Amino acid sequence: AQTVTQSQPEMSVQEAETVTLSCTYDTSESDYYLFWYKQPPSRQMILVIRQEAYKQQNATENRFSVNFQKAAKSFSLKISDSQLGDAAMYFCAYRRLYGQNFVFGPGTRLSVLP
């Protein structure tokens, strides 16, 4: 079974600085999808970024980018120019290529300090 690990329960960053959240996963599959979701105090799960494992190029979305290391099964999220609104729980998630359900990591709580 696939597992997702986020080794940092909590992180903090100064406003306008850069922070990297770690995620590792375990799978025997060669093709799959990886995601980062953000959950602010409002509870709404918001998609931050998505990566297809068969693409070597790292995904980027504005201030958010990933460092996808397939061999190492690592999928870290970098947030540049951090803003107060970035404060939230961040969940890394894995999905099989033809699978239905996600496997979520335990989450990292990010605080942004003014």
Add this chain to the structure above:
Amino acid sequence: SAVISQKPSRDICQRGTSLTIQCQVDSQVTMMFWYRQQPGQSLTLIATANQGSEATYESGFVIDKFPISRPNLTFSTLTVSNMSPEDSSIYLCSVDGTFPTDTQYFGPGTRLTVL
């Protein structure tokens, strides 16, 4: 992306009672998913609901405790039956996006507190 609404947004219930949570999507979708998020925890899939067939439950979740209905392609309900304080959680529904279909979009969640 899909726009998903849930009712109620929160509720406080007494032990032994049941609560039905509604999930409405603004477009037709094949599968809908129900998750539980216990306090301070990650998301755990309860079941997958296809229209016109029985829901598929994950290990540790049973139909008697979490009956699900899926009467059409835009709506589903999850009932939390015979509640105990351990059922206090956030319950979220989600659907696959239309493109790409591998991405799930989530409703705002229902915060349930059982006294």
